[in-house]
Amino acid sequence: MLLRACDAELARRADLVLKTARDELDSHFTRWLAAAERALKPEPVPLARTAGFQLDMILSTADLLTC
Numbered sequence: 001m002l003l004r005a006c007d008a009e010l011a012r013r014a015d016l017v018l019k020t021a022r023d024e025l026d027s028h029f030t031r032w033l034a035a036a037e038r039a040l041k042p043e044p045v046p047l048a049r050t051a052g053f054q055l056d057m058i059l060s061t062a063d064l065l066t067c
Contacts, residue, residue, distance in 0.1 A: 003022065003025060006018060006021070006022040006025065007022070
């Protein structure tokens with residue numbers, strides 16, 4: 001919304017300071033979006049590792065229940 005507001009103001013009047021600020025803001029949002037997309041793309045866990053976690057939890061639970 002902020003970028004749209006800057007664009008609307010730039011369409012109304014040309015201002016070098018506003019254009020510079022708008023470009024910096026766009027660059028910041030682009031980097032922020034790229035970081036968010038990387039963070040939201042989880043890497044798949046290999047099946048053997050998942051099975052290992054499950055076995056570890058089963059054995060840990062069994063140990064807790066028998067103590």
